[in-house]
Amino acid sequence: MKRALILDLDNTIYPVSSIAENLFVQFYALLEQDPNIDTSIIEAAKSEMTRRPFQHVADDFNFSPALKIKGIELLKSITYNSPMKPYADYHHIQSSGLDKFLVTTGFTNLQYSKIKQLDIVDDFKEIRIVDPEVSSKTKLDIFKELMDKYRYTPADLLVIGDDPQSEIKAAITLGIDTFLYASDNHHPDAVTTYRGDNLEKVLAIL
Ligand SMILES: [Mg+2]
Structure with a gap:
């Protein structure tokens, strides 16, 4: 019992998928602007982001320390209001x-x-x-x-x-x-x- x-x-x-595009617009832009990441990694990282905390995804995909810090700063400030x-x-x-x-x-x-x-x-x-x-x-x-x-x-x-x-x-x-x-x-x-x-x-x- x-x-x-x-x-x-x-x-x-x-389902995170229901809000992901809306929520991560700015974050995806940050990834896409990074010259050191190729497109296939961006797509895989986007998908992982809907399932797991950003810090773990950043480590798994070997994001540069600078990108990880920028991502964390951005995500700290984001709220979802829709x-x-x-x-x-x-x-x-x-x-x-x-x-x-x-x-x-x-x-x-x-x-x-x-x-x-x-x-x-x-x-x-x-x-x-x-x-x-x-x-x-x-x-x-x-x-x-x-x-x-x-x-x-x-x-x-x-x-x-x-x-x-x-x-x-x-x-x-x-x-x-x-x-x-x-x-x-x-x-x-x-x-x-x-x-x-x-x-x-x-x-x-x-
Ligand atoms: Mg969960």
Whole structure:
């Protein structure tokens, strides 16, 4: 019997693809102006940006230190202020009476602006943003803090997210059950307790 759910935000509550072009216009321009990056890398980096924090993408694609700094400065200042909608199946999560926590990695201002546009603040007992520019804490650290603060055991919790290397891995490390929000052919080898491409399946687990 679960007592609480911990959710990821990006690509778990809403699709980043729905806002990426709008959101990253200035950032993509910065990439395209950089003479040291070729077009194929730009396209691959753009796609990764919709899934993972910029700092990790910058390291993986060997962005120059100057470009990484410029990118971080730009992304620190960006907010998203256009209408946004959660995934159509998110209401199944809202309908659960369990306490819910939102733990998301990204730039603080940007993550808060998206949460506001999605109108989901009241769904959560607590919202925690893991911002690599502000703290070296990881999702694993935050999960531990929430367990301490609210006296949850691992068995009390279910972590829901789309990234096997982020929230799913952190939860597995702590012995917490996970729901990987992905279709069968996406991350087929990922280690997770449960998986599915519809959040309605979560209700059957609780
Ligand atoms: Mg995500």
